[in-house]
Amino acid sequence: MIRYDLQCENGDAFDAWFGNSSDFDRLAAQGLVECPHCGSKAVAKAPMAPAIIRRRRRAPDGEKAPEKVTVGMAKQLREHIRDNYDYVGERFPEEARKMHDGEAEHRAIWGEASPEEAKQMLEDGLPVAPLPSSLAPIPPKKVN
Numbered sequence: 755m756i757r758y759d760l761q762c763e764n765g766d767a768f769d770a771w772f773g774n775s776s777d778f779d780r781l782a783a784q785g786l787v788e789c790p791h792c793g794s795k796a797v798a799k800a801p802m803a804p805a806i807i808r809r810r811r812r813a814p815d816g817e818k819a820p821e822k823v824t825v826g827m828a829k830q831l832r833e834h835i836r837d838n839y840d841y842v843g844e845r846f847p848e849e850a851r852k853m854h855d856g857e858a859e860h861r862a863i864w865g866e867a868s869p870e871e872a873k874q875m876l877e878d879g880l881p882v883a884p885l886p887s888s889l890a891p892i893p894p895k896k897v898n
């Protein structure tokens with residue numbers, strides 16, 4: 755699942771969850787994404803891209819079995835994140851917070867956070883989406 759911040763032609767902001775990264779484009783093209791405020795179907799992704807958190811790796815024996823997802827969907831989502839998001843590693847909570855507070859420019863990022871940090875960010879209303887580790891791309895060596 756992936757969450758997008760969306761905006762309609764009248765400037766209403768809302769968010770919605772989609773099954774995978776191509777669902778939004780497909781549904782929007784068919785006129786199936788509707789603004790809950792004014793009913794407009796001219797909806798686009800808001801300038802603030804969603805951020806994605808990946809759980810910090812645990813010791814191998816503490817690792818749970820990955821969630822079952824179809825191979826195609828996982829691959830698509832991984833590639834979407836890899837190609838469209840900047841990897842910020844463990845600076846994720848800090849970076850997400852800076853963007854939320856307006857101290858840094860909004861951009862699409864993904865990185866790592868502990869379950870506690872993820873919970874805190876969601877409670878604080880940061881537009882972040884936890885990503886099962888089975889859906890995360892392999893982190894690049896270079897941290898942006």
Ligand SMILES: [Zn+2]
Nearest residue numbers: 762766789792
């Ligand atoms: Zn609207």
